[in-house]
Amino acid sequence: MTFDFSKIKPKKRGDLPVDPVELFQNLKVYDSGINDLWLAQGDALRKWHENRAKPDVGIVLNTGAGKTLVGLLMAQSLVNETREKVLYACSSIQLVEQTREKASGYGLDVTTYFRSDFSNDLFTRGEAPCITTYQALFNGKSRFLNERLAAVIFDDAHAAEHLLRDHFSLRIARTEFSDVYAAVHALFKGYHDKTGKAGSYAELEDPRCHHLFLIPPFELHSQLGEMTRILREARLQQEKSTMFAWEHVRDHVDTCCIMISGDDITITPPFVPVRSLPYFNTGVRRVYLSATLSAPDAFARTFGCIPEEVIAPTTTAGECERLIVIPSRANLERDDIEMAKDLIDRRKALVLVPTYSRATRWEDVVQPPPRNEVSRYVREFRDAPAADSVKLLLAARYDGVDLPGDTCRAMVIDDLPMGVGPLERYLWEHLRLSAILRTTIASRVVQSFGRISRGMSDHGVVILVSIQKCQPIELT
Helix, strand or coil: CCCCHHHCCCCCHHHCCCCHHHHHHCCCCCCCCCCCCCHHHHHHHHHHHHCCCCCEEEEECCCCCCHHHHHHHHHHHHHHHHCCEEEEEECCHHHHHHHHHHHHHHCCCCEEEECCEECCCCCCCCCCCEEEEHHHHHCCCCHHHHCCEEEEEECCHHHHHHHHHHHCCEEEECCCCHHHHHHHHHHCHHHHHHCCCHHHHHHHHCCCCCCCEEECHHHHHHCHHHHHHHHHHCCHHHCHHHHHHHHHHCCCHHHCEEEECCCEEEEECCCCCHHHCHHHCCCCEEEEEECCCCCHHHHHHHHCCCCCEEECCCCCCCCCEEEEECHHHHCCCCCHHHHHHHHCCCCCEEEEECCHHHHHHHCCCCCCCCHHHHHHHHHHHHHCCCCCCCEEEEECCCCCCCCCHHHCCEEEEECCCCCCCHHHHHHHHCCCCHHHHHHHHHHHHHHHHCCCCCCCCCEEEEEEECCCCCCCCCCC
């Protein structure tokens, strides 16, 4: 038998489906839970297809409405249209791995990039989108800064604000750069002496001091030469903890905010200049996926714009029965965290805390997983029988953990999911500008509820602790 290989030709660009609904219909879906597009998913995809040429489009779908499938179909649709490079950004490596698993179930080929490694060459050949992290995309030495991109899909766009600022914020830890810390501290001591703040400024001699001192711009400018010399001689570009942020701020120290606390010095721009990055150039299309784009102020602070088209299909996904328990409102003398521990003692439960230091209050019940093994711990928790009293504790992870139905019926949220940096903390604590962050925090609280409640037939109990001193926030 002979074969005429000359008749086998690669597909032409026009042979690849560009309409995302048609693309889905051509897929060989392996996920048994996917039979067809849900109504809201189809509405979102069709409306986006009509507006696909616009540079900034927001897609709003409730938690549990199948946002990941919508985003992946859009990403592959853009690849098929342009045959160029398209990125799909997630907020953590765990979410990259989770999205890759979902893509495989949908029958979609993807490339992943994290820890400086591409999983295959489909992205570089312009055949599939690359799923990566915000960290890989926005660090000062990102390999994608020099890539020619056709589009970027920002998943969980509501969670991006603090991630982006972190990458543009140079933090000089006192323990790692003791000489630099001492030199900068001494540089601005004279100013605080003249303004009558010598006593409180002296408290910074104690590394445990959490008081924040903002250096006024005029004082920074008067000391700019010496400040620049100190930073240059510190060789910040050679240390892993500082090299990536230093790349962003090294030529713009004069336009940054300088804040000093007992344990570090932070240099950060007042507004994150994301529009200076090539991902926001003319010709690059951007899609923002979110469950909550109701706070345009937070969105503008993050991405420097408001989407000219926001697509928000009507859906009942995420609308479920929730019992919210606040032990501190019971007027009992017991600590509300201890009460929460008793409530979940014999139940399978998820515990969310804002920081790893906060997690120590739960160490007699559960320990947080190692940072590089979160995906495995989440998977094992999800697969554990509902009758088990196993616990899972996650620090600063309020997105991307799906525990529907009997996989988890009880959740504790310990303290508000702040996740803010020194500048936001200064605005909140010293200038009392709480309204600036209130919408952001409210959005994270709502997102947290969605970890264990995914649809109309779902239900769960949410226990809120350590909130007795918090100002009221409107949850929308």
